[in-house]
Amino acid sequence: MSLSMYQASVPVFTRILGNLSKILDKAAAFADLRGIEPSVLITDRLAPDMLPLSRQVQIAADSALRGCARLAGVDFPSNPDVETTFGELQERLAKTLAFLATLSAGQIDGGEERVVMLPMRGGEVTFTGQTFLLNFALPNFYFHVTTAYLILRHNGVEIGKADYIGGL
Amino acid sequence: MSLSMYQASVPVFTRILGNLSKILDKAAAFADLRGIEPSVLITDRLAPDMLPLSRQVQIAADSALRGCARLAGVDFPSNPDVETTFGELQERLAKTLAFLATLSAGQIDGGEERVVMLPMRGGEVTFTGQTFLLNFALPNFYFHVTTAYLILRHNGVEIGKADYIGGL
Numbered sequence: 355m356s357l358s359m360y361q362a363s364v365p366v367f368t369r370i371l372g373n374l375s376k377i378l379d380k381a382a383a384f385a386d387l388r389g390i391e392p393s394v395l396i397t398d399r400l401a402p403d404m405l406p407l408s409r410q411v412q413i414a415a416d417s418a419l420r421g422c423a424r425l426a427g428v429d430f431p432s433n434p435d436v437e438t439t440f441g442e443l444q445e446r447l448a449k450t451l452a453f454l455a456t457l458s459a460g461q462i463d464g465g466e467e468r469v470v471m472l473p474m475r476g477g478e479v480t481f482t483g484q485t486f487l488l489n490f491a492l493p494n495f496y497f498h499v500t501t502a503y504l505i506l507r508h509n510g511v512e513i514g515k516a517d518y519i520g521g522l
Numbered sequence: 523m524s525l526s527m528y529q530a531s532v533p534v535f536t537r538i539l540g541n542l543s544k545i546l547d548k549a550a551a552f553a554d555l556r557g558i559e560p561s562v563l564i565t566d567r568l569a570p571d572m573l574p575l576s577r578q579v580q581i582a583a584d585s586a587l588r589g590c591a592r593l594a595g596v597d598f599p600s601n602p603d604v605e606t607t608f609g610e611l612q613e614r615l616a617k618t619l620a621f622l623a624t625l626s627a628g629q630i631d632g633g634e635e636r637v638v639m640l641p642m643r644g645g646e647v648t649f650t651g652q653t654f655l656l657n658f659a660l661p662n663f664y665f666h667v668t669t670a671y672l673i674l675r676h677n678g679v680e681i682g683k684a685d686y687i688g689g690l
Contacts, residue, residue, distance in 0.1 A: 355634060356525075356634060357530060357652055357655075359525055362525060366656050366657075369657065370661060400568070400675060466523060467523070481690070487525075488533075489688075489690065490690060493664060493686070496661060496665070497664070497683060497686060500668035501672060503665075504668075507572065508568045510569070518665060519657075519658065519662060519665075522647050522658060
C-alpha cells in the first residue's frame with residue numbers, strides 16, 4: 355500500500371493527540387499528589403514572551419483540526435480558546451479527536467496538489483496540499499506538542515519521551 | 523504527483539536541519555554579542571535529567587541520518603558524539619546533510635512495507651517502513667529539534683517559530 359495523504363495526516367495527528375492527553379493526565383495527577391494548584395502548570399511558559407501550556411495545547415489541537423480540514427477541503431469548527439483547567443483541556447482534545455474521526459481517507463487522499471490557503475501574520479500563504487502537510491502542518495503541530503511536554507517536564511512532571519512517542 | 527516515502531522523509535529532514543543550523547548560528551551570534559561563553563548554552567538543559575543542547579542536536583542529526591538510511595536499506599556512518607562547540611555542531615549537521623544528499627528517491631520510494639528493525643532500550647522493535655517513518659522517525663526528530671530550539675529560547679536567544687518552520 356502506498357503512503358497516502360490521509361495516512362500521513364489524520365492517524366498521525368490522532369495518535370499524538372492521544373499521547374498528549376495521557377501526558378496531561380500525568381500532569382494533573384502530579385499536581386494533585388504534590389498539592390500544586392493545577393493553574394501553576396497550566397499558565398507556565400518557558401520564556402516570558404512565549405505562550406503558556408494552555409495555549410500550546412490549544413494550538414496543537416487546532417493545528418491538527420484545521421490542518422486536516424484544509425487537506426480535506428471542508429469547513430472546520432472554531433473552538434474558542436477558553437480552557438483553564440486540565441479537565442477543560444482534555445475536553446478540547448476530545449472534541450478535536452472527534453472531528454478528526456469524521457474525516458475519511460476519500461476526502462484527503464489525492465489532495466497532494468489541492469490549493470491550501472493559510473492566513474498568516476504577513477498575509478495569506480498559498481501551498482499545495484503536500485507542501486502544506488509536510489512543511490507546515492506537521493512541523494507546527496509537533497512544535498506545540500513538544501513545547502507542552504517540555505513545560506511539564508521542566509516543572510518536574512514524571513514523563514519521558516516514550517509518553518510523547520507512544521506505544522510502538 | 524502522489525506523496526512518496528522519499529518526499530515525506532529526505533527533503534523534510536533536510537529542510538528542518540537547515541533551519542536548525544541557522545538557529546545555532548543565531549545562538550552563536552547571541553553568545554558572542556553578550557559575552558557569554560558558548561558552552562553555557564551548549565551544555566544547558568531544561569531539566570536536570572534531560573540531555574543538553576549538544577546531545578539534542580546530535581540526536582536530531584542521527585534521527586535524520588539513521589532514519590533515512592533505514593528507509594533506504596543502506597548502511598549509515600557512525601558519527602561519534604564529540605561536538606562541544608557551535609562550529610563542531612555545524613560540522614555535524616553539514617556531514618548529516620551531505621549523507622542525506624546521497625540518498626535517491628529510487629532507494630526510498632516503494633519502501634512502505636520494507637521491514638525496519640530498530641534497537642531500543644527494551645529490545646529490538648520491528649516496523650514497516652511507513653510506520654517507522656510516521657510513528658517514530660518524524661516525531662522523534664521533531665522532538666529533538668524543538669527541544670534544541672527551546673533550550674536556546676529559554677536562554678533568551680532571539681529566535682521565533684518562523685526560524686524553526688523556515689521559509690514557506
